[in-house]
Amino acid sequence: MHDCLAFADAVTAAEEAAEIRALASARTWGEARQVRMTHLWNPAGPDYEDPEDGYADDEPFVITELGAVMDGRWPRMVTTRAFEVLPQDLQDRYGKREFTLHDGDYLEIPLEGEAELVAELRGRGYDVTRDDELINLLDGFSLGSLAG
Template sequence: MTTHHPETRRLVYGHAQMHDCLAFADARTWGVARRIRTEHASNPAGPIDDDDHIYAEYADDEPFDINEVGSVVEGDWPEMVTARAFKVLPQGLRARFGKRVPTVHNGDYLDIPVDREAELVAELRQHGYEVTRDDELINVLDGRGFSPLAG
């Protein structure tokens, strides 16, 4: 029997179609989405300030739906879902299961072969992670469904 600890890391993962590999993410609420740091653009779901109350109706713990964010900047926000593994997976597992791949415009991503899924998920669970597969969410987080370049 597994016990739930408040500090348990919850990850969602799936097959990222754009790069044909596994991707991992942990942004599932508006509060988490607001705290995503961006390097080249402002965060359209970003912190609420006095000048912009457009997303104030969403509580921080409300499920995040990227399709409700009207000002998604192609290529800058959100970051490639396949790049999030650099932040959410332990370094040792990234090194064992993935390969860093550069892109021309959007930085590096971690290529985790789909056929390594069972072994990697088992390792994550041994490390105390709660892991759920959701291919649709992973691909929405990667821009599929609202990007004119994704199809």
């Protein structure tokens, strides 16, 4: 979203992507409420959307019309993950902390630094691979294409 590098933990990223796909494939609000999340929170779940507020279980569900998706709260911005997965010294050297009104801080790492940063991470024993499709899904970029 911010045209910069983003990182995710490979151990959980595929499972998080499966949770996003499962919610996006729900056809009704009832199905959406039943999607179990381990890594993410379910923005269609009973803790966030009450059927008494006008979303009956048999009503059609469209993930891109979900309040938390429309206002950018779900899934959380993927560029915030760099604070969790990158060593602090590399965050300081390659990135710049930026602030957004809705999502809080994220680490902006310019694309130009990719090769050098990846080499440094690999030199420290990190297994680094690039998967733009996965990163975009974790960021919610392709949610509309998953629905339906």
